[in-house]
Amino acid sequence: MSPIEDDDALIAAALNGSAFAWEKLVKRFEGRVYNLGLRLTGNPTDAMDLMQEVFIGVYRNLHRFRGDAKFSSWLFRIAHNKAVDMNRRKRLLMSKSKSATLEEGDVFETIPGVPRDEPENRLGEVQLNRQILGMLTRLPMDQRLVVELKVFQSLTFDEIAVMQEISENTAKTRFYTALKKLKDIAEEHHVLS
């Protein structure tokens, strides 16, 4: 890997004001962050907002990154915290604007729609994702986060426990509860083959 391909080199260059290095660094992780946002928020608009918040947070805290952990782990910790903040803000906003009682975690778009600007050949792919989102958005946010971190980010329960400031056992229980609920939703709607 050439020096400019290395995360640390890109970080150093971005800190020195290189927009090119910053863009390269963002391009490397934006896909994962955007898809994490889609799964956690359930819609492209919120996913974009979350992604931008994450990268602004990363940029502002870049000088604090010491390199003792992997940059991707550090970045996804920021993404996790931003998602929690965003969910809290939305819940607060909706509780003020609507008197209807809401199940915790269902503050994002509960029935994700197919983005209008998606081309025809991507509809099947989007349809499958839409079914997955239909299940995930039925979970409370804390369970959705554990599923995201365990299934999609492949973190261990120990790492999830540290990130969420809970015990490892709680993380395991939360994941198992979420998985059972997802299974029930799938059986209920027969959405998955």
Added chain:
Amino acid sequence: MSCPKTDHLLQEYFADDLAPFAREEIEKHLATCAHCSEELGALMQTQSSLRQWQEQRVPHWDRRMNLFPAEGKPQSVIARFFSGLQWVPTAASFAMLAILLLNVSVVSGDQGFSIAFGAAAKNSLNLQAELAALQSQQQSEMQALIARVEDRLDSNNVRLLQAVMEQTQQTTSENFEQMYSYFEQQRLLDLQDMRVGYEQLVNSDYETIRSLQQLANFVSYEGSSR
């Protein structure tokens, strides 16, 4: 049909670091318990279904998010000046200058702090007396200085006048001598010229007389010959 061990066993089954003997125990139970086995299969199916997620492309967006100044467009001088903290020393200098020029004084009294511009009123009388004393002292010093300068100028003028007069006298006597010698020389030259002219005149007169004598001789010769 349900099993009281299902939740406990299956939760452990999904653990990261399940000990081999614990896994064996669970496998043993799953082999005999249809409910737990079915439940595990459904959960595994659900998890693999989630993993069918297709990565979606990120829509076009501005990755720089205005965090970087536009390349090729240098920041204005003002923007550069205020971008860091380099304006602080300049601002502090201006503040100090303003304080000195306006003679700002902050006085804390019974009624709190008060800011006064210029000399405080209680010092104004003293200041005026000091100013008057300073003014009279300066005036006397100035007069003494003027007197000294005038004395010096007078003596200088006298010396200069004497020198000029001496030089003028000397020059005048020299001029008289020169003029005298010039006129003398001219007089001698004129006398010489007069003598030459007179001699020429005399010579021409002699010539005329000689011509008359020749004419008379000729006339007398003609008369005698007849």
